[in-house]
Amino acid sequence: MILEKIEQRYKSLSRQQKLLADYVLKNPKEVMNSTSKELAEKSGVSTATVVRFAQQLDLDSFADFKIAIASQLSSGKVIVDTVIEKDDTSKIMSEKLEQVYASSIQKSFSMIKEADLNHAVELINKATHVYILGVGTSGLIAYDLYHKLNRYGIKTFYETDAHMNLEFLTNATKDDVVVAISYSGKTKEVGIGAEYAKEHHIPVIAITREDTPLVENSDVCLCIPDNERTIRVAAIASKISTMYITDLLFISVMQLRYGGMKESAIRTNQLINKLKEK
Incomplete structure (x- = not known):
């Protein structure tokens, strides 16, 4: 799964690539409706960074990156952003923790x-x-x-x-x-x-x-x-x-x-x- 691959390689990414990774992991659906230029603007990086990011994930192009995202979204196996926010409800925090448990065991x-x-x-x-x-x-x-x-x-x-x-x-x-x-x-x-x-x-x-x-x-x-x-x-x-x-x-x-x-x-x-x- 592409989102898990991004998680796994997160520490090896450059500062700009981490900005992009953070945005993608939090807003995978937005990637589906964005061009490489639009995604670059939304995440605060250059268009070249978006293209190189896809290649670093062993994909040939940004189009392949969007296809990989679409494939994971359609499977229902989506990473829930587990950063604890100030206005999170108890239910949201419970959902985030459930995702951490499930994802951690699945990856292991x-x-x-x-x-x-x-x-x-x-x-x-x-x-x-x-x-x-x-x-x-x-x-x-x-x-x-x-x-x-x-x-x-x-x-x-x-x-x-x-x-x-x-x-x-x-x-x-x-x-x-x-x-x-x-x-x-x-x-x-x-x-x-x-x-x-x-x-x-x-x-x-x-x-x-x-x-x-x-x-x-x-x-x-x-x-x-x-x-x-x-x-x-x-x-x-x-x-x-x-x-x-x-x-x-x-x-x-x-x-x-x-x-x-x-x-x-x-x-x-x-x-x-x-x-x-x-």
């Missing part, structure tokens, strides 16, 4: 490579221990994955203190695996851990965007879409995409270990239920 699903997912699942399944790295929003997702894996009998290490996380990692061996989570792929606390793991031949599963430094220090990357534009509010889309991937990784491992993990869950529930006894 489209980027999944089955071979990479299977490789990551195999690494976790055969690992003696799992070490998870992540800070900030990625840290919240790391903490969630840490509890899920431990709950189902997979010995996992994660600490919200990044220094402690690196301390844990010094005990890892080549029989373990590291799950490094970072949307930017440039988080120092995660990058240092991934570099250490690579130097010591410890397998690394990276959950990040496909063009980040973290990918270079990983054995397998479960890539998430580059869908967090600076004009958007908070890291909602990246959080949803990342959690979708970690949950997919978890249930895939659970499926592989179904019998043993089921017994572990039963034991955990039985123990916790004792807290509820009067």
